[in-house]
Amino acid sequence: MATNFWSSSHYKRWIVDRATLRQARSDDVLYLDDPDLLGFLNIFFANLISKLGKKLSLRQRVIATATVFFRRFYVKNSYCETDPFIVIAACCYVAAKAEESPVHIKNVVSEARMLFGEEYGIKSFPSDNSKLAEMEFYLVDELECDLTVFHPYRTLMTLCGKEGGGSLPEAEAGEADADDTDGPRYWGTGEGKLELQEGALQMAWFIINDTYRSELCLFYPPHLIAIAAIYLTLVFHAPTRAAIQHAQAQAQPHASTSASHSHSHGQSHSPTRRSSRSAKKPHPQAHAQPQDIVGFMAGLNVSMPLVATVAQEIIALYALWDRYSEDPGVESARAALLQRTRKGRAGRAEAQVQQEAEGATAAATGAVTPMFLVQVLLGMREQRMADMAHPASGRPVVVNKMLERTQAAG
Amino acid sequence: MLDEWSSNILVTDPMRVYRSKRDAARKRVTDKYSILGFISSGTYGRVYKAQSKESDGRIHAIKKFKPDKEGDVVTYTGISQSAIREIALNREISHENIVSLKEVILEDKSIYMVFEYAEHDFLQVIHHHSQTLRSSITQPVLKSLTYQLLNGLLYLHDAHIIHRDLKPANILITSSGVVKIGDLGLARLTHQPLQPLFAGDKVVVTIWYRAPELLLGAKHYNKAVDIWAVGCVMAELASLRPIFKGEEAKLDSKKNVPFQKDQLLKIIEILGTPSERDWAKIKDLPEYQNMRRLDPFANRLGQWCQSRIQASGADLLSHLFAYDPDKRLTAAEALQHKWFQEAPQPTRNAFESLPSHQIPPHRRITVDDAPSMMPLPAAGSQAQAQVSQVQATAQANLSHSHSNQSGKAGSGASFASMSAGGTHTRKKARLG
Structure with missing residues (x-):
C-alpha cells in the first residue's frame, strides 16, 4: 500500500474530474461576482495552511497532506456554508496525526486563533479545544477515513x-527501516x-x-x-x-x-x-x-x-x-x-x-489581497444564510429559533 | 438583511448549518446493524457482535472506541493517534489474511469500526486444546496457522507496515479456518517516516512477544520484530503456553523504560546467551552491559522442540528466533522454508484435517454490562434509553443461550483482533 499508488484510496477514490469540482462550487459561484476569485481563494487557503503549518513546525509533507485534506473536504462542501478557517485548523491537526508527527490540540487552537485573529481579523475562531476536536470528527468523516496521501x-x-x-x-528522515527496496x-x-x-x-x-x-x-x-x-x-x-x-x-x-x-x-x-x-x-x-x-x-x-x-x-x-x-x-x-x-x-x-x-x-482592475478575500468569504456566507432563510420561491422557511436555541443551550 | 440571531450564529458558530446538514444525512449505527451481543472490552473501548440489516444479514464485529469524557459529560477531545493509525491503515489494505474493515461510522462523538467477523482466535484455540481437549495442536493445524500468519504478515511488510503487536489474542481465525491478522492499533507505516519509530511509542509489543533488540533498548528496529513475535506465537501454538513468559519491569516514575531483565533471562534460558559472533551489533545496544551481567546459558531450543515440533518445523523456529535481526528470516523467506513444502502441506482451511468435535467452539457473546456504550435507537431521552436497554438485554440473552448450545468453553476472553485486554494485559504505553 505504501508503495502501490494504484491500489491506494488516493487513486481509487480521490482523483476527481473537473465536472465534479464544478458541481462542488456551484453554490459558491452564485455569491461571487467573478468566478476567477475561486482561483485566488485556492491560493489564499493554501497559503493559510502553510502559514499555520509553519507556526506549528509541521514538515512540508504534513502541510501538503493538510492541503490535500482541505481540497477533498471542499469537493463535498461549499465555502459559503462552512467556515474554512476551522476546517484549515482541523486539516493541520489531522494531517499531523496521519503523518505520525502529532501536535497537541491546544497548540493548534492557540496558533490558529492568533494567526486568523491577528492577521485576518477572524474573530469567530473558537478558543475551546472541543470545537476543533468536533470539526476533526466531521472532517475525518468527510474524508471517508482515507488519511493516507501520496505526494x-x-x-x-x-x-x-x-x-x-x-x-x-525538507530531506525526509530516512531512519529506521529506511529500505528503499521497492523492487522495480x-x-x-x-x-x-x-x-x-x-x-x-x-x-x-x-x-x-x-x-x-x-x-x-x-x-x-x-x-x-x-x-x-x-x-x-x-x-x-x-x-x-x-x-x-x-x-x-x-x-x-x-x-x-x-x-x-x-x-x-x-x-x-x-x-x-x-x-x-x-x-x-x-x-x-x-x-x-x-x-x-x-x-x-x-x-x-x-x-x-x-x-x-x-x-x-x-x-x-x-x-x-x-x-x-x-x-x-x-x-x-x-x-x-x-x-x-x-x-x-x-x-x-x-x-x-x-x-x-x-x-x-x-x-485586472487591481491585485487581489488576502483581506479582500476574507471580506468576499464573509459576504458569501452572510448572503447564503439570508437566502436559506428566505429562498427564491418567496416562501420564507420557517425557522423555529426557540427550538434551535434550546438545542444550542444543551 | 440578517437578523440578530443569524448574524450571531455566524460569529459564534459558523459551522452550525453544516453540522445539522451532515447529522441529518448520516445513517446511524443502529440503522444499519442490530447488535447481537457484547464480545470484549479493553482500554481502547468495547467490541460487539452485530448483524447487518442489509439483505445479506452478514455478521460483523463492531469496535467502538471509548468516547472521551470530561467529568460525566462526553465531549470531543481529539481522536487518538492509535485510532487514526488503525483507521488510516485499514482503509488502504486488503488481504485474505488480514481482518478487513467494512466501514467506519463516526456518530455522536464515538467512532465505530465495522470489521468482518471471525469466530475464533489463536488464544482461544490454545485454550481449547489446553483446557478442554487436553492435547496438543496437531502438526497440520499448526503448520497451516503458521503459514497463513506469515502470509498475512508478508502482505503487511510488503506494504511497509510493521504490526508491532502480534500475539495470539490479536490473530483471528474464521469459522472456515482462515487466519486473519487483526488490531493494527499499534501498527506503523515505515516508508519514509518523518520521525524515527521510537519517537512515537517508547514501548512496543506485549512483553512476552518482544524481540531481543527491543529488550536491549535498540532505537532503530524494523520488520524483524514482527518475525520474532511469529516465532513466539508458533512456539506457543506448539506447547500451549507462552515460550518466554517473563515478568515485565514497570516504567519508573519518570517514564523511563527499565531493563527487562526477567524477560531477557527467559529467552536466554532457551536460546542461550547471544554472542558477538551471532550478532555483531549487539555490543552497541544500550542494555548490552546489563545483559552481560546475567548468568550464561547454552542454546537448548532443539531440546525444547523435540517433543513438540517436527524436525524441519524446529529448524524454521530456530531461524525465526535468530538473535541478529538482520539474520532473522523475512516473512518471504519463512514462507519458502522446507517445512511448508513437506507433507502435510499447509491447507487453506486450517481446520480441514480436524474431526468436527475438535474444532474450537464459537466465540461466546454476553450481555453488555455497560449498555450505554451502544447508541440507542433515537437516543436522547432517559425513558427511551431504558426501554432499549431492556430490549438489548433480551436480544443479547437470546443469542447468548443460542451460542451456549454449541460451546461450553468458548473464549469469552477476547475478540482477539480488537482486544487489548483479555487474558493478556496490555503491556505498553501509547502516545495519546
Whole structure:
C-alpha cells in the first residue's frame, strides 16, 4: 500500500474530474461576482495552511497532506456554508496525526486563533479545544477515513534524489527501516536516476510546493505532477538548460536525421540513453559524459501530453498568482521565476508566463489581497444564510429559533 | 438583511448549518446493524457482535472506541493517534489474511469500526486444546496457522507496515479456518517516516512477544520484530503456553523504560546467551552491559522442540528466533522454508484435517454490562434509553443461550483482533 499508488484510496477514490469540482462550487459561484476569485481563494487557503503549518513546525509533507485534506473536504462542501478557517485548523491537526508527527490540540487552537485573529481579523475562531476536536470528527468523516496521501515529493526523490538524502530543506528522515527496496518502480524505466544540480532539485521541490496552491492534487496522480515539475525545472533552471542545450549541440553531428525536436532526438542518439527494454548496464564511459536528461525524460513510461498539460496548468497558476498580492515567500519557485521573467530571458515557456501575466495584469482592475478575500468569504456566507432563510420561491422557511436555541443551550 | 440571531450564529458558530446538514444525512449505527451481543472490552473501548440489516444479514464485529469524557459529560477531545493509525491503515489494505474493515461510522462523538467477523482466535484455540481437549495442536493445524500468519504478515511488510503487536489474542481465525491478522492499533507505516519509530511509542509489543533488540533498548528496529513475535506465537501454538513468559519491569516514575531483565533471562534460558559472533551489533545496544551481567546459558531450543515440533518445523523456529535481526528470516523467506513444502502441506482451511468435535467452539457473546456504550435507537431521552436497554438485554440473552448450545468453553476472553485486554494485559504505553 505504501508503495502501490494504484491500489491506494488516493487513486481509487480521490482523483476527481473537473465536472465534479464544478458541481462542488456551484453554490459558491452564485455569491461571487467573478468566478476567477475561486482561483485566488485556492491560493489564499493554501497559503493559510502553510502559514499555520509553519507556526506549528509541521514538515512540508504534513502541510501538503493538510492541503490535500482541505481540497477533498471542499469537493463535498461549499465555502459559503462552512467556515474554512476551522476546517484549515482541523486539516493541520489531522494531517499531523496521519503523518505520525502529532501536535497537541491546544497548540493548534492557540496558533490558529492568533494567526486568523491577528492577521485576518477572524474573530469567530473558537478558543475551546472541543470545537476543533468536533470539526476533526466531521472532517475525518468527510474524508471517508482515507488519511493516507501520496505526494509528488516522493516521486521527485525517487527519480532525482541523491543517495543518503541531499541538503534539501525538507530531506525526509530516512531512519529506521529506511529500505528503499521497492523492487522495480511501478512506472518509468526503473533504471538510474536523473542527476540534477542541487539548485535544480530545489527548484523542482519548490514548484511542487507551489502546485498545492491549485487543485492539481485532485486532478492528477502525484507522479505526473512531479514529472511536470521536473520538466519545468529543466526549462527554467538556467544552468541545467544550458547543459541540455550544450549536450544537444554536441550530439547533433552524429544524428542521422536532423532532429530539431528534442524528444525524437533524445530517443535516437545518446550515449546514456535509458530504455525500458534495455537490460544492459550503462556503458562504463557513460559516467564520464554528461547525462542525457532529455533521453531520461523521454524514457519515462508516462503520457507526455498529460505531463505537458500539467505543466501548462502550473504556469497558469503562476499567472494567476501574479495578480495576487501577498508576500510570495522565499520558498516559492514562483518568486524565482518572476525575477527571471522580468529580466526578459528568452525561452518559450517563460515568454508565455510573461505574456499571460501581462495580459492578466492588464485585465485586472487591481491585485487581489488576502483581506479582500476574507471580506468576499464573509459576504458569501452572510448572503447564503439570508437566502436559506428566505429562498427564491418567496416562501420564507420557517425557522423555529426557540427550538434551535434550546438545542444550542444543551 | 440578517437578523440578530443569524448574524450571531455566524460569529459564534459558523459551522452550525453544516453540522445539522451532515447529522441529518448520516445513517446511524443502529440503522444499519442490530447488535447481537457484547464480545470484549479493553482500554481502547468495547467490541460487539452485530448483524447487518442489509439483505445479506452478514455478521460483523463492531469496535467502538471509548468516547472521551470530561467529568460525566462526553465531549470531543481529539481522536487518538492509535485510532487514526488503525483507521488510516485499514482503509488502504486488503488481504485474505488480514481482518478487513467494512466501514467506519463516526456518530455522536464515538467512532465505530465495522470489521468482518471471525469466530475464533489463536488464544482461544490454545485454550481449547489446553483446557478442554487436553492435547496438543496437531502438526497440520499448526503448520497451516503458521503459514497463513506469515502470509498475512508478508502482505503487511510488503506494504511497509510493521504490526508491532502480534500475539495470539490479536490473530483471528474464521469459522472456515482462515487466519486473519487483526488490531493494527499499534501498527506503523515505515516508508519514509518523518520521525524515527521510537519517537512515537517508547514501548512496543506485549512483553512476552518482544524481540531481543527491543529488550536491549535498540532505537532503530524494523520488520524483524514482527518475525520474532511469529516465532513466539508458533512456539506457543506448539506447547500451549507462552515460550518466554517473563515478568515485565514497570516504567519508573519518570517514564523511563527499565531493563527487562526477567524477560531477557527467559529467552536466554532457551536460546542461550547471544554472542558477538551471532550478532555483531549487539555490543552497541544500550542494555548490552546489563545483559552481560546475567548468568550464561547454552542454546537448548532443539531440546525444547523435540517433543513438540517436527524436525524441519524446529529448524524454521530456530531461524525465526535468530538473535541478529538482520539474520532473522523475512516473512518471504519463512514462507519458502522446507517445512511448508513437506507433507502435510499447509491447507487453506486450517481446520480441514480436524474431526468436527475438535474444532474450537464459537466465540461466546454476553450481555453488555455497560449498555450505554451502544447508541440507542433515537437516543436522547432517559425513558427511551431504558426501554432499549431492556430490549438489548433480551436480544443479547437470546443469542447468548443460542451460542451456549454449541460451546461450553468458548473464549469469552477476547475478540482477539480488537482486544487489548483479555487474558493478556496490555503491556505498553501509547502516545495519546
